[in-house]
């Protein structure tokens with residue numbers, strides 16, 4: 001079956017926000033198409049319309065020349081369109097099999113009972129082909145985020161979808177899972193399925209797509225064969241101007257007084273004897289492959305996870321163990337890798353989310369009265385500095401923001417604390433190039449005000465672009481420290497792969 005898909009003049013508004021402003025383009029069957037654009041450009045909204053989650057205000061779509069307008073996801077699935085969401089939406093209290101069969105439970109011999117055995121048996125080989133080594137009856141809450149994503153993929157494959165939408169699939173995947181995903185994508189492609197792939201990692205888009213569609217402010221600003229568009233042009237079509245620098249010039253240099261001092265930090269099986277310090281005004285990059293112990297180390301520093309031996313101090317004062325609260329009191333802040341764990345209050349206004357951890361700072365002493373006006377003002381300033389795309393940040397709930405803009409709220413929440421030491425674990429995942437620049441600028445500004453920043457990332461380029469020094473971790477050990485003058489992609493990679501090379 002052919003799957004030529006046409007969007008014709010699609011429009012969608014949300015209470016005063018124009019998310020899609022007349023979108024038209026076509027997708028040829030069996031093609032893999034990258035859909036890119038800044039945070040809030042309208043990518044997820046368009047895919048929600050294609051996937052039957054939302055109805056357009058205006059415009060129409062066709063599949064193979066036939067009018068196509070799904071009124072719910074089940075409708076879309078029946079027409080062969082599957083949607084793997086940016087925010088995973090599986091029922092975590094149900095099993096893998098129940099999630100996959102959610103729209104079509106098989107009945108037991110014409111009774112209303114569900115034939116669980118049939119359900120589970122039919123999925124074994126499918127799960128295996130995705131390297132998902134669980135019994136189909138396993139409850140989804142026992143799976144890691146990346147594995148949950150594989151369940152969504154299994155669901156799409158099981159429904160035999162011929163058009164599969166991936167909305168930022170690699171955001172919650174580890175490097176190994178990402179690789180697996182790419183293998184699966186290649187396989188899907190060779191089976192002749194049509195794929196729409198949304199990502200902020202333009203090198204991924206360049207690598208795996210046949211065509212690229214660029215959205216800006218709800219309009220198509222580019223449509224080309226991937227081979228004929230280079231990354232800088234993708235960026236300029238996304239942001240509407242020539243892309244100049246990807247990184248701000250650093251405006252200051254670190255000095256010699258340490259803020260964070262880590263000595264002999266160990267937890268058997270996780271990290272061993274780690275020593276380093278972060279100085280005033282320094283952005284210390286941490287590079288390492290997945291499983292190198294970076295995130296685990298950050299969690300120990302912030303008192304979330306325990307460690308067996310070693311010491312951690314801030315400004316010369318040792319930190320008590322297992323107490324994120326005392327870390328916050330000493331001026332530490334932590335943007336974690338796992339957005340879902342960050343606890344955005346989805347129904348609460350954006351400014352209140354930004355003010356959340358700083359609330360005690362805005363209580364007028366004695367009476368427990370929050371100076372909401374001042375808090376809102378400052379949250380507004382933070383929002384502006386991150387170029388948060390929202391229509392009314394005092395009233396709009398966090399839920400109504402695009403994925404990347406929710407991420408900015410998480411960062412904003414910790415910036416509002418004016419941290420002495422900011423730990424950021426993969427802070428730029430899922431945010432667009434413009435917003436990345438804003439995040440780097442904020443790191444630079446904090447450093448210029450003498451704070452210290454521990455910046456964990458898997459993207460070597462951004463570490464080289466903004467860090468003063470980079471430490472490389474491998475298998476729980478700190479294997480090498482690079483001074484700025486020695487920054488070099490190959491050398492950093494070699495250090496991270498230490499074990500593999502040796």
Ligand SMILES: Nc1ncnc2c1ncn2[C@@H]1O[C@H](COP(=O)(O)OP(=O)(O)OP(=O)(O)O)[C@@H](O)[C@H]1O
Nearest residue numbers: 014019039040041042043044045400401402403404
């Ligand atoms: N339910 C909603 N209510 C109000 N506004 C919304 C809603 N859903 C989306 N929007 C707005 O529509 C615009 C487009 O959002 P969309 O989620 O499509 O962006 P996106 O391109 O997917 O961005 P990202 O890269 O951050 O995921 C944004 O301004 C967003 O705030």
Ligand SMILES: [Mg+2]
Nearest residue numbers: 044086402403
């Ligand atoms: Mg989105």
